Amino acid sequence: MALAGVAAAIIATVCITHASVTAPSRARSAIPAQPALTAPQILAGIGAHDVEVVFTSDVETNCGAAASDGGNGGCFHSATPNTIYLSPGLTPTSLRYLTLHEYAHVTQHRDGTAMDECEADRLAIAWGADPRFAHYLPTCPTPEDATR
Numbered sequence: 001m002a003l004a005g006v007a008a009a010i011i012a013t014v015c016i017t018h019a020s021v022t023a024p025s026r027a028r029s030a031i032p033a034q035p036a037l038t039a040p041q042i043l044a045g046i047g048a049h050d051v052e053v054v055f056t057s058d059v060e061t062n063c064g065a066a067a068s069d070g071g072n073g074g075c076f077h078s079a080t081p082n083t084i085y086l087s088p089g090l091t092p093t094s095l096r097y098l099t100l101h102e103y104a105h106v107t108q109h110r111d112g113t114a115m116d117e118c119e120a121d122r123l124a125i126a127w128g129a130d131p132r133f134a135h136y137l138p139t140c141p142t143p144e145d146a147t148r
């Protein structure tokens, strides 16, 4: 009984937190401005389909990244696998990174592969996100690590 409850809780809360996703302040001025596209335009640009974008400050829905707390967040919930949740008020560059990163989780879910943060960051960059906004990549194993 207790275990079933725990499993249900885990399934219901598969989401990704990107609280305070920002580039280092000293590097911020070096980041080239990216076109101020909307999330649907960003998704259309990579041929994404059948995905809805919901902007919300609700911390339950947005993995604790409330705009009121200064959090820039994105979230994917496996319970709503065709929807990504983003904080309102994102900068164009942050919006691009978070939209593409969360869409990567949509594709991981559709492909039946694991929710892999490193792979989601790599996909986001391949699709045009600024690598300096990659939240997880700095801690991801490199190909060199695999040969050690």
Ligand SMILES: [Zn+2]
Pocket: 016, 017, 101, 102, 105, 117, 120
């Ligand atoms: Zn993620």
